[in-house]
Amino acid sequence: MSDLIEKAAKIIVKSKNLIALTGAGISAESGIPTFRGEEGLWSKYKPEELATPEAFMRNPRIVWEWYAWRIDMVLSAKPNPAHRALAELEDMGILKITITQNVDNLHERAGTKKLIKLHGDILTARCVSCGYKQHLSAPPKDLPPKCPSCGDILRPDVVWFGEPLPAKAIEEAFESARRADVILVVGTSGVVYPAGLIPHVVKNYGGKVIEVNVSESAITEITDIFLRGHAGKILPVLVLKIKELA
Numbered sequence: 001m002s003d004l005i006e007k008a009a010k011i012i013v014k015s016k017n018l019i020a021l022t023g024a025g026i027s028a029e030s031g032i033p034t035f036r037g038e039e040g041l042w043s044k045y046k047p048e049e050l051a052t053p054e055a056f057m058r059n060p061r062i063v064w065e066w067y068a069w070r071i072d073m074v075l076s077a078k079p080n081p082a083h084r085a086l087a088e089l090e091d092m093g094i095l096k097i098t099i100t101q102n103v104d105n106l107h108e109r110a111g112t113k114k115l116i117k118l119h120g121d122i123l124t125a126r127c128v129s130c131g132y133k134q135h136l137s138a139p140p141k142d143l144p145p146k147c148p149s150c151g152d153i154l155r156p157d158v159v160w161f162g163e164p165l166p167a168k169a170i171e172e173a174f175e176s177a178r179r180a181d182v183i184l185v186v187g188t189s190g191v192v193y194p195a196g197l198i199p200h201v202v203k204n205y206g207g208k209v210i211e212v213n214v215s216e217s218a219i220t221e222i223t224d225i226f227l228r229g230h231a232g233k234i235l236p237v238l239v240l241k242i243k244e245l246a
Ligand code: APR
Pocket: 022, 023, 024, 025, 026, 028, 029, 034, 035, 036, 037, 040, 101, 102, 119, 186, 187, 188, 189, 190, 191, 192, 212, 213, 214, 215, 216, 217, 229, 230, 231, 232
């Protein structure tokens, strides 16, 4: 593994435009469950009952109860060494942008500034009618919460299955993928689109793909280097090696 990490570090040190794509796996060591795999959320809950606009309109209270539980988890979680390693790479001027599928705020709390959130933010609620938005510093007391501006109900400001991703986020993410010469893919199964396309765009434009995952994903077949292991263990070692070589 150490020679693979050295190889990855050499590619990153030489890179002109390194970007990162992260998924739920980067927050797993912070105690936040992933979606797929034996312990994943989708092995216990049905996405069609909790993460679709139809489910929300059918039963906003049930959906909010599930999100309240997840909001609690995010608020009591802490960034782990993987989040901090990416923030450090950004501070060193090497990582230009981090694109995340995660709705938690752990990248921000680790210090990452240049962040694209493709799937929204679990700590923001927005009105289903007037677009009013509010930051949540705790799960809402009354479920579903009411819009203080128009009285309709608020929903979690996240992207549900079947919904479009925020246009600006998608545009910026694919533009950075086209410009990237290296992408570091951390903790994603790569099976959800359009996020899962991003490493393919980098590859198709001649860039290199480095993946960190505990197991193979839908991205692994196009990777130049596959670093098998926990992101919280591998990324700090990778950053240390990059510092040595830089
Ligand atoms: N370190 C690195 N990788 C890990 C770790 C870890 N400690 N723990 C788990 N993984 C990997 C798993 O092997 C898996 O490949 O993280 C990945 C998590 O995959 P998913 O649970 O599918 O999460 P993600 O890829 O982010 O899902 C994408 O699906 O349900 C939607 O909107 C949701 O944003 C989410 C999207």
